[in-house]
Amino acid sequence: xxxxxxxxxxxRAGTEDAIVRLLDxxxxxxxxxxxxxxxxxxxxxxxxxxxxxxRLAPDESPAARLDGLRPPFVLKALSGTxxxxxxxxxxxxxxxxxxxxxxxxxxxxxRVADAGVPLSGLLVEEMAAPGVEIVIGGTTxxxxxxxxxxxxxxxxxxxxxxxxxRLCPIEQADATQMLDELRIAPILRGTRGRPAxxxxxxxxxxxxxxxxxxxxxxxxxxxxxxDLNPLIARPDGLVAVDARIVLTEGQA
Amino acid sequence: xxVTELHRPDDDIRRAFRPLFEPRAIAVAGASAKGVxxxxxFIRLLRExxxxxxxxxxxxxxxxxxxxxxxxxxxxxPEPVDYxxxxxxxxRVADVLSKAAxxxxxxxxxxxxxxxxxxxxxEDLRALAAQGGFRLIxxxxxxxxxxxxxxxxxxxxxxxxGAVGIACQSGGLGMDIxxxxxxxxxxxxxxxxxxxxxxxxxxDLLEFHLADPDTRVVGLYIEDVxxxxxxxxxxxxxxxxxxxxxxxxxxxxxxxxxxxxxxxxMGGSAQAWKALARQCGAVLxxxxxxxxxxxxxCLWLTPRPEAAAAGVTLFGNxxxxxxxxxxxxxxxGFRLAAPTAAAQQEFARIDLPPGASxxxxxxxxxxxxxxxxxxxxxxxxxINNRCIAPYATIVHLNLPVIMGYRHIPDFLPNLMDAVxxxxxxxxxxxxxxxxxxxxxxxxxxxxxxxAAQRGVPSFDEVPQAIQALAAFRDYxxxxxxxxxxxxxxxxxxxxxxx
Numbered sequence: 001x002x003x004x005x006x007x008x009x010x011x012r013a014g015t016e017d018a019i020v021r022l023l024d025x026x027x028x029x030x031x032x033x034x035x036x037x038x039x040x041x042x043x044x045x046x047x048x049x050x051x052x053x054x055r056l057a058p059d060e061s062p063a064a065r066l067d068g069l070r071p072p073f074v075l076k077a078l079s080g081t082x083x084x085x086x087x088x089x090x091x092x093x094x095x096x097x098x099x100x101x102x103x104x105x106x107x108x109x110x111r112v113a114d115a116g117v118p119l120s121g122l123l124v125e126e127m128a129a130p131g132v133e134i135v136i137g138g139t140t141x142x143x144x145x146x147x148x149x150x151x152x153x154x155x156x157x158x159x160x161x162x163x164x165x166r167l168c169p170i171e172q173a174d175a176t177q178m179l180d181e182l183r184i185a186p187i188l189r190g191t192r193g194r195p196a197x198x199x200x201x202x203x204x205x206x207x208x209x210x211x212x213x214x215x216x217x218x219x220x221x222x223x224x225x226x227d228l229n230p231l232i233a234r235p236d237g238l239v240a241v242d243a244r245i246v247l248t249e250g251q252a
Numbered sequence: 253x254x255v256t257e258l259h260r261p262d263d264d265i266r267r268a269f270r271p272l273f274e275p276r277a278i279a280v281a282g283a284s285a286k287g288v289x290x291x292x293x294f295i296r297l298l299r300e301x302x303x304x305x306x307x308x309x310x311x312x313x314x315x316x317x318x319x320x321x322x323x324x325x326x327x328x329x330p331e332p333v334d335y336x337x338x339x340x341x342x343x344r345v346a347d348v349l350s351k352a353a354x355x356x357x358x359x360x361x362x363x364x365x366x367x368x369x370x371x372x373x374x375e376d377l378r379a380l381a382a383q384g385g386f387r388l389i390x391x392x393x394x395x396x397x398x399x400x401x402x403x404x405x406x407x408x409x410x411x412x413x414g415a416v417g418i419a420c421q422s423g424g425l426g427m428d429i430x431x432x433x434x435x436x437x438x439x440x441x442x443x444x445x446x447x448x449x450x451x452x453x454x455x456d457l458l459e460f461h462l463a464d465p466d467t468r469v470v471g472l473y474i475e476d477v478x479x480x481x482x483x484x485x486x487x488x489x490x491x492x493x494x495x496x497x498x499x500x501x502x503x504x505x506x507x508x509x510x511x512x513x514x515x516x517x518m519g520g521s522a523q524a525w526k527a528l529a530r531q532c533g534a535v536l537x538x539x540x541x542x543x544x545x546x547x548x549x550c551l552w553l554t555p556r557p558e559a560a561a562a563g564v565t566l567f568g569n570x571x572x573x574x575x576x577x578x579x580x581x582x583x584x585g586f587r588l589a590a591p592t593a594a595a596q597q598e599f600a601r602i603d604l605p606p607g608a609s610x611x612x613x614x615x616x617x618x619x620x621x622x623x624x625x626x627x628x629x630x631x632x633x634x635i636n637n638r639c640i641a642p643y644a645t646i647v648h649l650n651l652p653v654i655m656g657y658r659h660i661p662d663f664l665p666n667l668m669d670a671v672x673x674x675x676x677x678x679x680x681x682x683x684x685x686x687x688x689x690x691x692x693x694x695x696x697x698x699x700x701x702x703a704a705q706r707g708v709p710s711f712d713e714v715p716q717a718i719q720a721l722a723a724f725r726d727y728x729x730x731x732x733x734x735x736x737x738x739x740x741x742x743x744x745x746x747x748x749x750x
Contacts, residue, residue: 033512137515141524144480149515149523157514165523166531167484173733174531227513246512 015045016218023222027247031080037123039243043228046208046215049239053125058109062124063098070126071096074241075104077112078121085242086155088115093127128241131234132187132197136205138168138216139225146220148210150178150202153230168220169212175203188233197233205231205238224248259489262463269460271357272387273442274401275334278303279326281310281348282339282362283317290339290362292318294395294405301411303403308333310348325351337395337405338362342369345391346376353384362423364392364448374450381451393447394423397430397440400466405445406430414439415468416547417461419446419454421475422501425540429471433544435697437704438551441467453478458486462494469550470496471543484528491734492533492727495550499543500525500536533730535723545720548709553679553724557732559643562725563589565636565678566613566714567629568648569621573685574613577648577714584722588612589642598635602628612640618650622657626666630673637676644679644721647671648714651695652687668699672706679724682710683717 019042026034034042040050052069055078056062066073077090085091089111092104105122112119135153140146144167151163164181166174179185179202190196205228209215216223226245231238278298283291291309295318298307308329309317316322323329326336326348332355340348342365349359359381365373374391381388389396395405399413409430416438420426426445433440441464444457454474461470477483487496503521529536535550537543564586566577578588589612591599599610608620614632621629636645649667657663671682682703686692696712703710711717 135514137513137519139513139516139519141480141519141521143477143521144484144524144528147519147524147527149519151518158517161518163518163523165519165527167524167527170531177530177733225513225516227515229514244513246516 019045019215019219020222023219023245023247026080027222029080031247032249033080033247034245035078035080035120036076036085036243037078037121039226039245040240042215042245043240043243046205048205048208048228048231049237050243051125051128051239051241053123056105056122056124058119058121060122061098062101062105066098066101066124069124072127073101074125074127075101075108076123076125077108077117077119078123079112079117079119081117088112088117090115090117125241128232128239129234131232132184133230134184134188134202134233135163135227135229136202136209136231137225137227137229138209138223140220141167146210146216146223148178148206148216150182150206152182152184157229166210168210168217169214170206170210171212172203172207175206175211178206179203195235197235198237201238202231202233222248260459265460265463269464271334272389272396272401272444273398275357275403276305277308277329277331277333277335278305278403279308279310279323279329279333279336279356280339281326281336281344283309283311285311285314285317287318291337293407294337294339295320297405297407298403301403303401305334305402306331310336326356327351329355332356334358335396336360342373342391346373346380349377349380349384349388352386356384356386358387358389358452360393360396361388361390361447362393362395363390374448378450387456388451389444390447391450392423393445394426395445397426397443399440400442410434410439412439413441413466415441415466416471416551417441417457417464417467417469418443418471418473419457419461420444420473421446421449421454422473423447425473428540429473429544432540433547435700436544436548436710437701438544438547449476449478455479455483455486458483458496462486462490462496468494469547470494471499471547472496473499473501473543475501484532487528487532487534490532492731495727496532496534497543497546497550498525498529498534498536499538499540530730533727533734535727537723541716542720542723545709545711545716546723549720549724550727552707552709555724555728555731556643556677556679557728559677559728562586562643563640564721565589565640565642565645566648567616567633567636567645568614568650568683569616569618569653570648570650570685571615573648573650573714574615577646577718578613580715580718584718585725586643586718586722589640592639595635595639598639599632602631618653618657621654621667622660622663625660626663626670629667630670633670633674637674637678641676642678644681645674645676646681646683646714646717646721648683648685648717649699650685651692651699652689655692655695668702672703672708679721680708681717681721682708683712683714684710685713 037055073095075092095101133154135151135157137149146168147165149165152160162183164178188197224246228240228243231240280291309322311322314322334357336359339362342363397404399411423445461467535546609615684696686696700710
């Protein structure tokens with residue numbers, strides 16, 4: 001069912017070329033996963049919003065580079081391994097200025113080194129405004145192929161298990177039904193005086209990832225699984241504040 | 253068969269499978285002159301079921317088997333063979349098949365081999381089939397049941413043609429489906445046990461049964477779908493038009509250990525198959541009984557996706573049973589259909605003793621059911637259909653109590669006529685509750701056969717019936733959604749066929 005290259009409009013074809021370069025570049029570098037900055041570059045090309053931010057080299061001072069960004073900042077370790085960053089203290093939130101960012105960078109570098117994980121750099125981002133945390137992910141079934149997940153997100157996603165799955169490719173109707181199947185659907189639609197989040201942005205993201213010409217549908221040979229967790233859903237849009245894209249083995 | 257996105261015309265698909273389902277010549281390799289093997293049993297079964305074509309026993313040395321001329325190999329038969337049934341041991345299979353090139357349609361291989369040799373052996377068999385231009389079924393299976401072809405692999409199987417088409421990746425379970433299914437009143441358009449499916453797989457038989465006009469419902473037991481993409485394409489194209497009921501084995505807890513993501517940790521095979529069923533309008537079941545229950549409903553109920561509110565009328569004898577049934581309805585997301593004013597007016601004209609209730613759940617003691625020699629049931633169900641018109645009517649009969657009135661002439665026939673004859677669009681479901689004594693179980697079998705004759709699904713217990721009805725409702729809802737979003741109109745197709 002995967003679309004052939006000739007089916008993709010010219011503008012899309014350019015985007016796909018860029019995404020393929022990012023995926024293949026990481027695989028050729030021996031990475032098991034895209035680092036977060038690269039994963040977010042992929043999302044941006046798919047039309048899924050990510051926080052404004054920049055990449056720092058491991059030893060680079062942030063002082064000269066934060067001018068364009070609005071505090072507070074979040075700082076994260078970048079690595080080509082498929083790590084759970086918060087498990088090893090590789091994330092710091094609520095940093096107010098370049099000095100705090102520099103201190104946090106040193107502390108993170110030390111903890112990452114202790115955990116034996118290679119550090120390829122650091123990602124400084126503007127902290128996203130709060131909203132409802134959701135997760136969109138992809139995994140591959142040995143018999144039926146790539147499938148897409150929508151669920152209640154955040155660090156407790158696996159405990160809550162409030163999820164809906166569809167095989168790729170999905171249709172618009174599937175995206176809507178995935179939303180409807182969640183227990184948190186009433187929260188997303190607005191309840192108790194809280195406004196609805198941007199539901200159309202969620203279904204657009206689902207289709208961009210798992211639709212007939214979606215990221216996972218087209219690149220299932222390169223991508224084994226992925227998590228966008230959390231995505232923050234708000235009335236004014238949807239932002240992916242973390243992203244992990246795990247590559248299939250042995251394609252380097 | 254190559255993996256292709258091209259849609260083959262139905263005629264081509266049916267023609268390709270004719271040698272399997274309607275063979276004119278069957279060869280049997282594995283029958284012996286001494287007459288005790290599985291091959292001998294199959295030849296005798298062919299005689300018993302009156303198979304009209306020619307039968308060629310294949311044997312390296314015997315001249316006659318079961319009184320028939322035996323041939324040295326598949327190259328020596330007087331005419332080409334449509335279907336070869338092989339019960340020879342694993343080490344003999346390749347030898348038998350190597351003589352079949354160009355003059356065989358389908359070979360079904362029952363043997364299995366040691367795990368250490370399995371891969372190489374199966375690869376050899378697949379290569380032989382490709383080179384010899386025939387399709388290979390199995391290995392490690394039990395046979396084929398084809399009423400239209402006048403043959404079966406199972407002693408005691410009823411070869412009356414039916415409309416349920418089955419492919420089963422387990423021989424033993426295939427026999428269970430055949431045995432239990434026929435006791436539920438199901439009759440089959442074909443049942444093929446496909447074992448390890450090294451060549452012919454679930455997708456091939458799904459494609460056939462979707463194209464086969466004799467098959468109205470497809471049932472598949474799957475452990476390894478083999479070609480998941482083609483399987484999905486077939487189901488997606490069908491979009492629930494022809495009901496497809498799935499029983500998938502080995503889907504819990506697989507593939508999760510290696511997950512590097514939250515999604516991978518939460519999404520196993522069970523999630524994938526559930527997603528497939530939702531997306532394609534297939535019905536996923538979790539047990540053999542659940543599978544057979546859904547085959548009944550899909551065969552005999554006409555989907556009513558237009559029925560918006562799922563109100564159900566419960567009708568039966570037994571107060572506690574009615575209360576528990578009401579709870580089961582609620583848990584399954586149904587509600588009791590409210591009696592309308594018109595219904596209440598008409599009900600009021602029926603003379604009932606104290607204790608009987610015509611409010612839903614309609615709970616009538618057997619002593620009331622027997623009134624007017626059982627005809628009172630017909631009057632109540634008629635009012636129910638005309639004035640309440642529920643989504644479904646579940647009639648539950650506690651047989652040991654009802655049997656107490658069997659001395660009244662015409663009571664039981666009238667009661668059954670009332671249940672089976674009630675008109676209206678409501679789904680009709682019959683629950684026949686037994687105390688499991690031999691006597692009542694025998695009555696239940698009689699009633700069940702009568703229900704199957706009239707196309708009324710029957711169940712042993714109310715909760716089981718409600719669970720099946722809820723799954724059928726899910727299927728109907730998928731049909732509605734697919735109607736809204738899809739290009740085709742499944743309901744229009746179904747009505748056109750009816």
